[in-house]
Amino acid sequence: MRLRNVKNASEILKSSSYFIENPLDYYGKISSLFSNQNPIRLEIGCGKGNFLIGMAKEFPNINFIGVEKYDSVLVRAIEKANLEQLSNLKFICVDAKNLPQIFNHDIEVIYLNFSDPWPKNRHHERRLTSTTFLTIYDTLFEGNCEIIQKTDHPVLFESSLVDFSQNGYLLDEVSLHLHQTDLFNVKTEYEEKFSNMGQPIYYLKATKKKI
Numbered sequence: 187m188r189l190r191n192v193k194n195a196s197e198i199l200k201s202s203s204y205f206i207e208n209p210l211d212y213y214g215k216i217s218s219l220f221s222n223q224n225p226i227r228l229e230i231g232c233g234k235g236n237f238l239i240g241m242a243k244e245f246p247n248i249n250f251i252g253v254e255k256y257d258s259v260l261v262r263a264i265e266k267a268n269l270e271q272l273s274n275l276k277f278i279c280v281d282a283k284n285l286p287q288i289f290n291h292d293i294e295v296i297y298l299n300f301s302d303p304w305p306k307n308r309h310h311e312r313r314l315t316s317t318t319f320l321t322i323y324d325t326l327f328e329g330n331c332e333i334i335q336k337t338d339h340p341v342l343f344e345s346s347l348v349d350f351s352q353n354g355y356l357l358d359e360v361s362l363h364l365h366q367t368d369l370f371n372v373k374t375e376y377e378e379k380f381s382n383m384g385q386p387i388y389y390l391k392a393t394k395k396k397i
């Protein structure tokens with residue numbers, strides 16, 4: 187994603203009730219962010235937020251947290267969320283590798299939408315579905331692990347299929363053309379862009395029983 191520096195990004199984030207400024211304070215009590223015990227789902231690399239805002243509207247009894255590394259990107263998601271009244275949506279600005287400092291077996295589902303593909307072999311471990319990250323996610327899930335991935339990128343998709351299998355996941359659903367299936371779907375910004383260019387969207391749901 188091309189990054190433009192956004193002036194006052196930090197101030198814009200901090201002034202929104204959707205933004206969690208000190209997520210580490212919620213370790214072990216993340217439900218208190220929502221004042222209910224509804225399941226919590228994460229999108230890692232949420233970008234400009236379309237997917238999570240759409241999901242939060244569609245599923246009011248599920249809590250959603252968007253995780254984004256860059257505040258200049260997250261600002262765009264927060265600005266869109268500020269136009270809505272959604273009590274089941276929050277955003278945090280952290281690198282995925284630090285998520286175990288925030289979540290402790292309290293997540294139901296992780297969404298990985300159009301993650302950076304890191305196509306060179308030598309960058310394999312940077313992919314958000316590499317063994318490095320799948321091991322991190324093990325500490326986040328409350329019960330069974332469930333990860334839903336969408337991408338336009340064949341190298342990332344193929345390597346994810348292998349990584350999930352090698353890390354004890356079963357592939358419950360796989361599609362090489364999500365938009366030709368009946369599966370429920372909320373489009374992301376990248377998905378809109380790539381499908382408008384005629385590219386197929388790859389999709390999978392991977393699950394693993396609680397360890």
Ligand SMILES: C[S@@+](CC[C@H](N)C(=O)[O-])C[C@H]1O[C@@H](n2cnc3c(N)ncnc32)[C@H](O)[C@@H]1O
Pocket residue numbers: 187230231232233234253254255256259280281282283299300301302374375376377
């Ligand atoms: C290609 S964009 C996709 C954005 C959005 N999910 C979509 O589909 O439109 C990938 C996003 O993931 C974020 N990202 C990449 N690595 C990350 C990490 N380790 N932790 C958190 N966010 C990350 C990037 O900053 C970027 O916003």
